[in-house]
Amino acid sequence: MLISLLRPFAVLTVLLSVASWAETPVQFTLSADCPPGFELDAGHCELRSLYQLYNSLQGAGMGGPSTGLPEWRDGFTPQQTDLGRFLFFDPVLSRDGSVSCATCHHPDKGFADGRGLSVGIDGHTVTRSAPTLWNVAFLKTLFWDGRATSLEEQAMGPLYSEHEMGGNPALLLETLNGIPAYRSLFAEAFPGDQEITLDEIYTAIAAFQVSLISLNSRYDQYAHGYHEALTEPEIEGMNIFRSFVARCAECHTPPLFTNGQVAxxxxxxxxxxxxxxxxxxxMNEPTQRGGFKIPTLRNIELTAPYMHSGRFDTLRETVAFYTGGRGHAVPEGEELVLHWHIWEPKLTDDELDRLVDFLKTLTDESFKPRTPARLPSGLALVHDNPPVPGAYKDGEKSDE
Structure with a gap:
């Protein structure tokens, strides 16, 4: 009841903050340069990576060091990408200005949030963790359950979920069109349009997410020929990872360290x-009960806790799960159709330690984007998740 009474005051606070800013506007301009890892070509940003030089395609096998990349998205303008950066960090996209995209996808936390279960508007704890956004340009399906097929479709999930950002299309359009700085920035990114549209909002957010490329870890340096980039224990871990005993690479296939499938x-x-x-x-498919997207292992060192609900606190616990025996953790009464790669590798403690050593070589934040110093809405940056008072309702369905 208290939360319901306070909600109108929270909305009023956001509106007053934006109105106050509008009286003394700050000039914002969008970058004309592509983000790192991209090259300007005919006005659009195109991805550039050494992996594009390799002919062997991901999905053709276990994924050796010289495996190329699957199809990816690029081709946005620098201005659209930079506009998306502002939107991503701006809590004005939420109903009451309390959470932003970066709340659950924090750049300093591997574009996750460090929580087992994410927290949205009004302190709601949802039932799934926030997946990393690194390398989403290569994914064909999004969310843990794979229900979205584009970044634009994915963006609508948290934006309009009552337990995540709590907005709706009409409110979002009214809010952004009422901020002069955003009107100017959208006109710069999408010339010719008089008003901000929903498609432009989704496009800009997608453009920014596409720019989140992580392909220059120590593993990548090793893959491109600099073998001194990895230590002997790390190389041993890589060989275990790719072995037909552990079989990790069959699902977490290099160079993306995911095959993009549900398992x-x-x-x-x-x-x-x-x-x-x-x-x-x-999917409306009983054989996919308990199935989740195979996550990328890129920057996995930064995104604890692990699995769709944050079940494991450490990488060591996570890799040990796979040695427990096929179906050892399936709840009583559940008859799941387990993925055929799940079996009993019986790895030793030393082998598990070496796997963890190798996974940490996948850390690469060299292209981490710059957090805006100020936002076009005039609102303050939201750096972390809101607190979770005990009175708030837990366990609501997540849109992740």
Whole structure:
């Protein structure tokens, strides 16, 4: 009841803050340069990577060091990308100005949020973790359950979820069109349009997310021929990772360290949480019950805790799960169709340690974007998740 009474005051506070800023506007301009890793070509930013030189395509096998990249998205203008950067960090996109995209996808936390279960507007704790956004330009399906097929479609999930950002299309348009700085920036990024449109908002956010490229880790330096980039224990871990005993690379296929598919592996839920049916719901397919997107392992060192619900706190716990035996953690009463790669590799403690050593070589934040110093809305940056008072309702369905 208290939260319901306070909500109108929160909305009023946002409006007053924006109105106050509008009286003393700050000039914002968009960058004419492409983000790192991209080259300007005929006015659009095109991805450039050494992996584009390799003919062997991901998906053709276990993914050796010289495996090329699958198809990717690029071709946005520098201005659209930079506009998306402002939008991504601006809490004005939420209903009451309390959360931004960066709240759950923080650049200093591997574009995740460091929580097992993410927290949205009004302190709602949802039932899934925030996946990293690194290298989403290569993904064909989004969300843990794979229900979105484009970044534009994905953006609508948290924007309009009542438990994440709490907005709606009409409110979003009214808010952004009422801010002179955003009207000017959108006109710069999308010349010729008189008013901001929903498609432009989604496009700009997608353009920014496409720019989040992580392909220059120590592993990548090794893959491109500099073998001194990895230590002997790390190379040993890489060989275990790619072996037909551990079989990690069959799902976490280099160079993206995901094959982009959904897999049922029988991950346990945190204690007290109900079983999550995962991809069974959007696919309407019983064999996909308990199935989730295979996440990239890029920057995995930065995105603890792990799995769709943050079940494991450490990488060591996570890799050890796969040695516990096929289906060992499936809840009683659940008959899951486990992925055929899940078996009993019986790795030793030393081998598990070497796997963790190798996974840490995938860390690369060299292209991490710059956080805006000020926002066009005039609102303050939201650096972390809101607190979770005990009175708030937990366990709401996540749009992740």
């Amino acid at each position: 049922v592996i029988g991950t346990p839920e945190p204690e007290g949480m109900p079983f999550d049916p995962g991809a069974e719901i959007p």
